[in-house]
Amino acid sequence: xxxxxxxxxxxxxxxxxxxxxxxxxxxxxxxxxxxxxxxxxxxxxxxxxxxxxxxxxxxxxxxxxxxxxxxxxxxxxxxxxxxxxxxxxxxxxxxxxxxxxxxxxxxxxxxxxxxxxxxxxxxxxxxxxxxxxxxxxxxxxxxxxxxxxxxxxxxxxxxxxxxxxxxxxxxxxxxxxxxxxxxxxxxxxxxxxxxxxxxxxxxxxxxxxxxxxxxxxxxxxxxxxxxxxxxxxxxxxxxxxxxxxxxxxxxxxxxxxxxxxxxxxxxxxxxxx
Amino acid sequence: xxxxxxxxxxxxxxxxxxxxxxxxxxxxxxxxxxxxxxxxxxxxxxxxxxxxxxxxxxxxxxxxxxxxxxxxxxxxxxxxxxxxxxxxxxxxxxxxxxxxxxxxxxxxxxxxxxxxxxxxxxxxxxxxxxxxxxxxxxxxxxxxxxxxxxxxxxxxxxxxxxxxxxxxxxxxxxxxxxxxxxxxxxxxxxxxxxxxxxxxxxxxxxxxxxxxxxxxxxxxxxxxxxxxxxxxxxxxxxxxxxxxxxxxxxxxxxxxxxxxxxxxxxxxxxxxxxxxxxxxxxxxxxx
Amino acid sequence: xxxxxxxxxxxxxxxxxxxxxxxxxxxxxxxxxxxxxxxxxxxxxxxxxxxxxxxxxxxxxxxxxxxxxxxxxxxxxxxxxxxxxxxxxxxxxxxxxxxxxxxxxxxxxxxxxxxxxxxxxxxxxxxxxxxxxxxxxxxxxxxxxxxxxxxxxxxxxxxxxxxxxxxxxxxxxxxxxxxxxxxxxxxxxxxxxxxxxxxxxxxxxxxxxxxxxxxxxxxxxxxxxxxxxxxxxxxxxxxxxxxxxxxxxxxxxxxxxxxxxxxxxxxxxxxxxxxxxxxxxxxxxxxxxxxxxxxxxxxxxx
Numbered sequence: 020x021x022x023x024x025x026x027x028x029x030x031x032x033x034x035x036x037x038x039x040x041x042x043x044x045x046x047x048x049x050x051x052x053x054x055x056x057x058x059x060x061x062x063x064x065x066x067x068x069x070x071x072x073x074x075x076x077x078x079x080x081x082x083x084x085x086x087x088x089x090x091x092x093x094x095x096x097x098x099x100x101x102x103x104x105x106x107x108x109x110x111x112x113x114x115x116x117x118x119x120x121x122x123x124x125x126x127x128x129x130x131x132x133x134x135x136x137x138x139x140x141x142x143x144x145x146x147x148x149x150x151x152x153x154x155x156x157x158x159x160x161x162x163x164x165x166x167x168x169x170x171x172x173x174x175x176x177x178x179x180x181x182x183x184x185x186x187x188x189x190x191x192x193x194x195x196x197x198x199x200x201x202x203x204x205x206x207x208x209x210x211x212x213x214x215x216x217x218x219x220x221x222x223x224x225x226x227x228x229x230x231x232x233x234x235x236x237x238x239x240x241x242x243x244x245x246x247x248x249x250x251x252x253x254x255x256x257x258x259x260x261x262x263x264x265x266x267x268x269x270x271x272x273x274x275x276x277x278x279x280x281x282x283x284x285x286x287x288x289x290x291x292x
Numbered sequence: 293x294x295x296x297x298x299x300x301x302x303x304x305x306x307x308x309x310x311x312x313x314x315x316x317x318x319x320x321x322x323x324x325x326x327x328x329x330x331x332x333x334x335x336x337x338x339x340x341x342x343x344x345x346x347x348x349x350x351x352x353x354x355x356x357x358x359x360x361x362x363x364x365x366x367x368x369x370x371x372x373x374x375x376x377x378x379x380x381x382x383x384x385x386x387x388x389x390x391x392x393x394x395x396x397x398x399x400x401x402x403x404x405x406x407x408x409x410x411x412x413x414x415x416x417x418x419x420x421x422x423x424x425x426x427x428x429x430x431x432x433x434x435x436x437x438x439x440x441x442x443x444x445x446x447x448x449x450x451x452x453x454x455x456x457x458x459x460x461x462x463x464x465x466x467x468x469x470x471x472x473x474x475x476x477x478x479x480x481x482x483x484x485x486x487x488x489x490x491x492x493x494x495x496x497x498x499x500x501x502x503x504x505x506x507x508x509x510x511x512x513x514x515x516x517x518x519x520x521x522x523x524x525x526x527x528x529x530x531x532x533x534x535x536x537x538x539x540x541x542x543x544x545x546x547x548x549x550x551x552x553x554x555x556x557x558x559x560x561x562x563x564x565x566x567x568x569x570x571x572x573x574x575x576x577x578x579x
Numbered sequence: 580x581x582x583x584x585x586x587x588x589x590x591x592x593x594x595x596x597x598x599x600x601x602x603x604x605x606x607x608x609x610x611x612x613x614x615x616x617x618x619x620x621x622x623x624x625x626x627x628x629x630x631x632x633x634x635x636x637x638x639x640x641x642x643x644x645x646x647x648x649x650x651x652x653x654x655x656x657x658x659x660x661x662x663x664x665x666x667x668x669x670x671x672x673x674x675x676x677x678x679x680x681x682x683x684x685x686x687x688x689x690x691x692x693x694x695x696x697x698x699x700x701x702x703x704x705x706x707x708x709x710x711x712x713x714x715x716x717x718x719x720x721x722x723x724x725x726x727x728x729x730x731x732x733x734x735x736x737x738x739x740x741x742x743x744x745x746x747x748x749x750x751x752x753x754x755x756x757x758x759x760x761x762x763x764x765x766x767x768x769x770x771x772x773x774x775x776x777x778x779x780x781x782x783x784x785x786x787x788x789x790x791x792x793x794x795x796x797x798x799x800x801x802x803x804x805x806x807x808x809x810x811x812x813x814x815x816x817x818x819x820x821x822x823x824x825x826x827x828x829x830x831x832x833x834x835x836x837x838x839x840x841x842x843x844x845x846x847x848x849x850x851x852x853x854x855x856x857x858x859x860x861x862x863x864x865x866x867x868x869x870x871x872x873x874x875x876x877x878x879x880x881x
Contacts, residue, residue: 153396185396188438193673199635200674203666204735205658205690222686225676229721233672237391244352244384245394245452246376246408256403256416339754340725441621468752471621471781473821498754539755542784542826542848549852555859564826568833571855575839575862 030148036078037149040265041158044146050272051142054279055135060286063279064134070275071138071145080148088144089137096136103129156181161259174250182238190231197226295365295460295492296328296351296382302359303346303515320346322515323360328494330459333486335503335523336496338512339537344496347512348464351494352384364460380409382460383453387468389445390437398440398448399424399433405456416455423454426489427481443474447481454485460492461485467499475499500527500541504562511536528560543567580611580646582632582664582743587641589627589799601627603799604641609777611742614769616790616807617779620821624799625779629745632777633664662691665741669748671720671732680706680723680731681716687739705738706731708772710764726757733765744768745777750785762789783825787811787846795822808844827851834858 036044051070058067075082107125112118147155160177167173198208201222208219303321306314320343328334338344349355350362353369364382367374383405386392395401399420406416424430427447437445446466453461463482467475479502486493495502503509509526511519513536519526526533530540530548539545547561547570557570589602601624609615609632619625630636631643634650634657642649650660668674677683684702693701706715709730715723720731729749736744746765750758762778766789769776780786786793786807793810795803797820803810811817811824814832823829824846831845831854841858845851 151396153400181396182394185394185437189390196668196670197673199630200668202635203633203661203668204674204687205662205739206686207658207690222674222676226673230672234388234391237386237388238394240354241384241386241392242394242404244354244379244386245405245456246379247404248376248408252410254407254410254412254416256400256407256413256420258413339756472823473620500755537754537756542851543830546827546830546848546851546855549848550855553852553856555856564830564833567830568837571834571839572837575859578863578866 028147029151030080030084032079034077034079034149035264036074036145038264039268040259040261041150041154042162042259043265043268044150045155045158045162047268047272048143048146050276052139054276055138057283058279059283060289062286063282064131066275066278066282067138071141074145075141078145078149080145085141085144085148089140092136092140096133099136100129100133103132152184153181156184157257157259186234189234190227193230194223194227197223293330294327295330296326296494297363298324298326298350298360300325300360301347301350301357301362303343303350303355304358319515321350324515324517325360326510326517326520328492330492331486331490332507333483333493333505334495334508334510335506336494336510336512337498337500337503337538339498342512342536343515344512345464346515348384348462348494348496351382351460351462353378354384376409380456381458382462383456383458385446385449385453385461385463385466387465389442389449389469392449393437393445393452396436398429398435398437401437401448402451402455405452409456419455419457423451426454426485427451441474442470443477446470446474446478450478450481450485458491460494462494462496464496465498466495467497467502475502498538500539504541511538523562524560526560527562580742582609583607583644583647584631585642585644587631587638587643589631589636590639593639600799602631602638605799605801607794607801607804609743609775611775612773613775614766614789614791615775615777616786616793617777617796618781618783618786618793618822619796623796625796626747628796629666629747629777629779632743632745633661633666635666658690662687662739663741664743664745665736665739666745667733667736667747667749669751671728674732674735675720675728678719679717680711680720683720683731684734684738687735691739701738701740702734705734708737708768709734710760724757726753726761729753729761730764741774743775743777745779747779748781749778750780750782758785765789783811783823787825795820807846811846812844
């Protein structure tokens with residue numbers, strides 16, 4: 020089950036997108052999501068889709084790898100689409116049966132909504148597929164560095180994120196082992212009603228929590244022994260520095276945003292006129 | 293030169309009752325005094341709960357004395373001004389390989405120590421390269437720690453300490469969670485570091501095979517230092533070791549058993565070769 | 580009365596591009612009342628092997644039978660099987676969870692649906708079998724020493740009254756005395772109660788001392804399955820698998836090479852002692868015998 024989630028999975032291949040500074044990709048993803056909500060009209064969406072297709076092509080990640088992530092949101096998409104179809108005021112599609120409660124306006128909205136959602140998921144999947152979790156954490160730490168002035172513990176949060184990434188697979192494996200150990204003692208995690216199932220989790224959760232706390236204590240000691248004392252006077256093995264291609268990417272983003280805005284006003288004018 | 297000096301070191305743990313109030317004290321270290329020479333390989337033996345791990349934590353300022361003094365080189369471990377000097381001089385490797393690797397990529401984990409010390413990036417790269425080579429893990433530098441075996445993870449942890457350019461490495465039961473192959477890898481690595489780099493090694497363990505090649509063995513029990521000598525001297529007192537819940541290599545025990553049967557073999561036989569030589573000498577003396 | 584494997588193959592991810600056989604066509608019978616040692620290095624497949632024995636893992640191909648019945652046939656009572664084939668994993672921390680030792684040991688029998696009275700009786704018996712008296716009953720399992728935790732974990736499985744007891748490296752991380760205590764206790768249990776013990780271990784010395792039968796697993800195959808004595812005759816093959824024989828076995832070989840008239844079939848300290856004493860007395864007789872002969876020769880020369 021856990022294997023099916025593509026968000027947060029890294030696809031190891033060398034491409035111009037992979038090589039970009041993580042900050043660029045973070046900003047780019049946010050910009051792209053914003054643009055999806057700003058864009059209006061067929062041309063606006065075409066421009067967004069074109070930009071997305073270009074980035075996907077550059078990233079050299081097989082397209083089917085990205086669509087896997089879409090499966091997980093299929094249900095959410097179906098619900099929001101049907102809400103739009105059936106609950107938008109307007110002209111009914113036809114005067115027969117179920118079509119009576121569907122409206123043309125609703126259909127139009129639903130189509131835009133679906134396209135928007137799909138592009139949103141693809142856009143963020145691209146970022147996680149082309150950026151290692153570490154680079155992402157580094158990017159967040161450095162990119163949000165200005166928040167330190169507001170006393171937001173950016174470094175600490177980034178460190179916590181990176182440690183969480185390191186320990187998630189270990190704890191998943193441990194969960195599996197504990198489950199087996201308790202199953203061998205006759206525990207049953209699979210049958211019974213919801214209350215019974217929740218109760219059955221106790222023999223699993225207690226050893227898991229105790230182990231997690233123990234690991235945390237051990238790790239704190241190990242970090243202290245290796246001179247860790249927050250980010251005061253800390254250097255980096257791989258400091259983030261903008262290269263030419265990163266600046267170029269920012270330029271492309273700006274151009275893209277201007278294009279979306281222009282298309283929006285043109286479309287509005289066209290509708291009004 | 294003395295790298296480590298312990299003078300009458302005391303350590304107490306507070307015991308708590310069910311309401312969480314202090315109900316008493318237990319002594320984890322009781323008047324331990326010892327000096328350790330630069331470049332030596334010292335093994336510390338003791339059963340679980342003998343105080344050996346507590347002592348290790350004092351050598352890195354992770355714990356501070358309740359009585360007595362600990363000096364790492366010229367630094368008193370209680371002197372906060374030298375806290376980072378002490379931790380950089382005396383690096384530490386722990387038991388559980390998973391719980392001491394911080395980063396998600398091998399080379400970035402090795403860099404963690406130097407990063408904390410504020411070493412410039414260029415220099416960090418150099419140190420990471422060197423340290424990984426020294427422990428034989430250069431081929432794994434871009435791997436995730438989760439893809440490594442226990443022995444390999446411990447070698448990464450050792451590289452992480454080496455990258456801080458320490459003069460002492462303290463290993464707190466580094467092999468307790470490893471299989472025999474992993475154990476051999478780790479022990480071989482630390483012997484190499486001791487021999488080639490002149491690093492002072494403090495190896496805490498309860499595996500007797502691992503202390504045979506040490507320069508000096510300390511035996512702890514009940515928070516006290518009970519025995520101190522070369523492996524030969526220590527293992528010739530097999531009965532005393534048993535009293536401290538420790539055992540001796542099979543050949544040492546066998547030699548002792550034969551002695552009880554009136555076969556005069558020398559004390560403290562540690563290896564198969566020594567045993568065979570001694571028994572041949574005994575046979576020749578029969579003539 | 581047996582656990583039987585018939586051509587069992589286990590593939591970790593059958594859909595993966597490279598098929599990795601963790602177990603490869605294993606056939607094996609473990610009858611009742613044996614002390615079996617299983618040895619193999621990390622990744623050899625030994626953990627997967629033992630998890631097939633109580634139905635925690637389903638074979639990809641082949642059948643696992645318990646007392647002649649396929650445990651993966653429809654409606655086979657798997658939970659009941661797990662109480663008859665008890666499995667104690669390496670780390671007791673993975674199973675201890677109750678507020679006190681007694682309650683924790685009760686968890687297994689409670690899952691079997693016994694009456695409260697029976698449950699408590701079972702728990703008491705199991706705790707006494709591993710040598711923990713009443714003073715431990717109300718203690719938290721998390722405050723115990725490593726060796727005591729292992730005992731509670733073993734008791735937790737024994738309380739289900741299993742016919743087979745599988746122990747996965749029960750001595751890892753224990754000090755020498757703790758190790759001997761646990762293994763002595765288990766060995767006594769096997770002799771007294773007739774339970775079959777399957778001990779997974781890294782220590783050749785331990786299996787040599789306790790097991791009647793030794794199974795060596797490597798790369799998903801069973802390489803050796805014989806008495807420890809016969810297995811340790813294959814020292815060189817064992818070394819190729821990253822394993823070794825006990826130190827005394829090497830010693831016996833070294834002594835034989837140096838001309839002592841002794842067998843190499845030595846696996847424990849006691850056997851080595853007896854063999855050496857025998858060799859020495861043979862040596863003495865030989866010497867004195869030679870001496871007499873020489874004297875006789877002198878006489879005839881006269």
